Amino acid sequence: MKVLVPVKRVIDYNVKVRVKADNTGVDLANVKMSMNPFDEIAVEEAIRLKEAGKASEIIVVSVGVKQSQETLRTGLAMGADRAILIEAAETVDTDVEPLAVAKLLAKVVEEEQPGLVLLGKQAIDNDCNATGQMLAAVLGWPQATFASKLEITDDGAQVIREVDGGLQTIKIKTPAIVTVDLRLNEPRYASLPNIMKAKKKPMEMKTPADYGVDVSPRLEVVKVVEPASRQAGIKVGSVAELVDKLKNEAGVI
Amino acid sequence: MAVLLLAEHDGSAVSESSLKALTAVAPLGAETHVLVAGGGSKAAADHAATLQGVSKVLHLDDEAFSVRLAEPYAALIAAQAANYEHIVAAATASGKNIMARVAGLLDVMILSDVTAIESADTFERPIYAGNAIMTVKSKDAKKVVTVRTATFSAAEAGGAAVVEAITAPGDDASLSEFVSEDKAQTDRPQLTSAKVVVSGGRALGSSENFAIIDRVAEKLNAAVGASRAAVDSGYAPNDYQVGQTGKVVAPDLYIAIGISGAIQHLAGMKDSKVIVAINKDEEAPIFQVADYGLVADLFEAAPELEKELEKVAG
Ligand SMILES: Cc1cc2nc3c(=O)[nH]c(=O)nc-3n(C[C@H](O)[C@H](O)[C@H](O)COP(=O)(O)OP(=O)(O)OC[C@H]3O[C@@H](n4cnc5c(N)ncnc54)[C@H](O)[C@@H]3O)c2cc1C
Ligand SMILES: Nc1ncnc2c1ncn2[C@@H]1O[C@H](COP(=O)(O)O)[C@@H](O)[C@H]1O
Numbered sequence: 001m002k003v004l005v006p007v008k009r010v011i012d013y014n015v016k017v018r019v020k021a022d023n024t025g026v027d028l029a030n031v032k033m034s035m036n037p038f039d040e041i042a043v044e045e046a047i048r049l050k051e052a053g054k055a056s057e058i059i060v061v062s063v064g065v066k067q068s069q070e071t072l073r074t075g076l077a078m079g080a081d082r083a084i085l086i087e088a089a090e091t092v093d094t095d096v097e098p099l100a101v102a103k104l105l106a107k108v109v110e111e112e113q114p115g116l117v118l119l120g121k122q123a124i125d126n127d128c129n130a131t132g133q134m135l136a137a138v139l140g141w142p143q144a145t146f147a148s149k150l151e152i153t154d155d156g157a158q159v160i161r162e163v164d165g166g167l168q169t170i171k172i173k174t175p176a177i178v179t180v181d182l183r184l185n186e187p188r189y190a191s192l193p194n195i196m197k198a199k200k201k202p203m204e205m206k207t208p209a210d211y212g213v214d215v216s217p218r219l220e221v222v223k224v225v226e227p228a229s230r231q232a233g234i235k236v237g238s239v240a241e242l243v244d245k246l247k248n249e250a251g252v253i
Numbered sequence: 254m255a256v257l258l259l260a261e262h263d264g265s266a267v268s269e270s271s272l273k274a275l276t277a278v279a280p281l282g283a284e285t286h287v288l289v290a291g292g293g294s295k296a297a298a299d300h301a302a303t304l305q306g307v308s309k310v311l312h313l314d315d316e317a318f319s320v321r322l323a324e325p326y327a328a329l330i331a332a333q334a335a336n337y338e339h340i341v342a343a344a345t346a347s348g349k350n351i352m353a354r355v356a357g358l359l360d361v362m363i364l365s366d367v368t369a370i371e372s373a374d375t376f377e378r379p380i381y382a383g384n385a386i387m388t389v390k391s392k393d394a395k396k397v398v399t400v401r402t403a404t405f406s407a408a409e410a411g412g413a414a415v416v417e418a419i420t421a422p423g424d425d426a427s428l429s430e431f432v433s434e435d436k437a438q439t440d441r442p443q444l445t446s447a448k449v450v451v452s453g454g455r456a457l458g459s460s461e462n463f464a465i466i467d468r469v470a471e472k473l474n475a476a477v478g479a480s481r482a483a484v485d486s487g488y489a490p491n492d493y494q495v496g497q498t499g500k501v502v503a504p505d506l507y508i509a510i511g512i513s514g515a516i517q518h519l520a521g522m523k524d525s526k527v528i529v530a531i532n533k534d535e536e537a538p539i540f541q542v543a544d545y546g547l548v549a550d551l552f553e554a555a556p557e558l559e560k561e562l563e564k565v566a567g
Contacts, residue, residue: 137357142428233544
């Protein structure tokens with residue numbers, strides 16, 4: 001079974017985000033970019049499936065700017081076998097929408113025929129939490145989102161999902177879409193020898209035109225602004241003072 | 254055209270988060286229909302019919318919809334879509350799972366985690382863990398929306414809508430199958446609707462120690478939350494996680510104990526009315542958003558807080 005893992009290049013989760021003065025977006029020039037943390041978990045899971053003899057080949061695919069090659073190389077260094085870059089944006093400020101990404105991924109799925117597509121549950125830049133579900137809809141495939149445990153069975157997969165109130169176990173037929181949550185695994189770091197080896201692994205370059213997919217956005221960005229900021233309050237000297245303030249000043253207890 | 258709201262319910266009543274989502278769609282000023290599905294859900298449908306602003310309830314009494322699997326739900330909603338311009342649900346785990354699939358089926362871009370509806374086609378939503386607020390205008394004919402409900406109040410009674418029975422489209426249920434559910438048992442209020450939330454972080458050190466948080470919460474009739482680090486370490490169940498990739502809360506009072514205040518955590522609680530932080534490191538970033546900060550060892554401060562609260566209550 002082939003496993004396809006879509007990986008997105010996003011602002012590193014440690015970077016302090018700044019809104020641009022002209023309110024058109026956030027400042028992405030010269031900031032550290034990394035693989036979306038959830039996608040690292042997805043790549044890790046694919047590698048573990050391969051190590052367990054459940055997966056035969058791992059293909060990482062990214063949609064975005066040319067520099068997403070770096071993100072794909074990270075996936076290859078972790079252990080993926082080959083990569084596909086779909087260059088769909090010219091500047092880092094263009095975020096290809098989940099619907100367009102899902103349509104492109106559906107075309108890749110048609111070509112590659114994977115048994116499983118493992119995505120992150122959410123990209124930490126647009127916070128959409130949508131691409132996996134949309135891809136499942138476009139393909140008419142089952143979906144298991146927010147996975148914290150994945151087990152491949154004879155006729156499909158059993159997945160434990162993080163849901164409101166606790167955990168839910170479902171069975172899905174394969175081929176299927178699984179989106180991964182934080183507790184699924186702890187992704188490995190790529191070793192130096194593997195980083196070197198990754199440079200020789202194949203990377204295919206594609207464009208949306210190759211797949212006949214229209215990626216023009218459906219949402220027009222009107223403006224992007226800073227959230228209302230919160231002022232730091234006061235330090236209290238004791239628990240008794242804290243409780244007094246909560247009762248008599250804030251009136252919340 | 255009308256609005257369709259997908260309701261979550263427990264069989265007898267519409268959930269708090271769906272009631273808040275109903276309030277959120279009010280600015281659309283459109284006729285609003287509520288979809289209630291599931292076996293033995295008549296009472297929940299009747300409840301929906303009494304809500305202010307609801308003009309029709311679409312009711313599907315069908316066991317297959319009792320567990321909220323995305324495939325049959327999305328197919329059901331897509332089959333109803335022709336009559337609606339807006340299709341809305343609360344941005345719960347279930348709402349996110351189902352509605353993005355609906356958008357995919359309808360070939361429209363999802364509007365996730367919407368915090369304000371400005372007009373029929375213009376919406377506000379946080380991005381980058383709430384470090385930026387984006388206003389977008391949708392060019393799609395239909396808008397599929399999940400609402401971040403934290404800051405909305407629950408819709409109240411005051412309607413008398415008709416309940417109309419509907420049928421499910423073809424059987425899509427074979428794609429996935431429910432096996433079991435392991436719900437964290439708690440008699441505490443729900444995290445997303447509680448007036449007070451007490452959260453614990455990595456500093457608690459063990460699930461036994463995490464009981465300190467429960468005890469403080471009990472004194473305040475509060476819900477219990479946690480940071481990702483506390484959940485990852487197994488001190489607290491997964492659905493306690495507050496933050497960018499967990500739950501978003503905005504209670505009257507949020508007490509963060511032994512939590513550093515990473516941006517991913519702040520994303521889930523910084524709209525709380527009053528924030529209290531107890532942390533032994535006076536440089537901890539959580540103090541930058543706290544109205545009241547106490548620099549102290551939690552293992553001394555939390556038990557003392559429990560006692561002081563008891564005095565106030567007594
Ligand atoms: C993709 C991604 C998504 C994430 N999503 C979330 C999310 O949704 N929610 C979330 O919370 N995090 C999230 N995180 C994690 C986040 O970045 C932080 O790692 C996490 O919030 C830290 O948890 P913490 O504050 O409990 O632990 P720490 O950062 O380790 O802080 C512990 C704090 O306790 C204090 N302390 C220690 N001992 C004591 C004591 N005895 N008394 C008092 N204080 C003490 C320390 O001074 C410190 O400030 C996410 C990260 C990533 C990469
Ligand atoms: N541009 C992209 N390229 C590759 N994968 C993507 C892209 N956008 C989203 N994804 C995948 O979809 C997941 C969810 O993203 P989102 O729906 O944007 O929150 C991510 O974790 C990735 O696995």
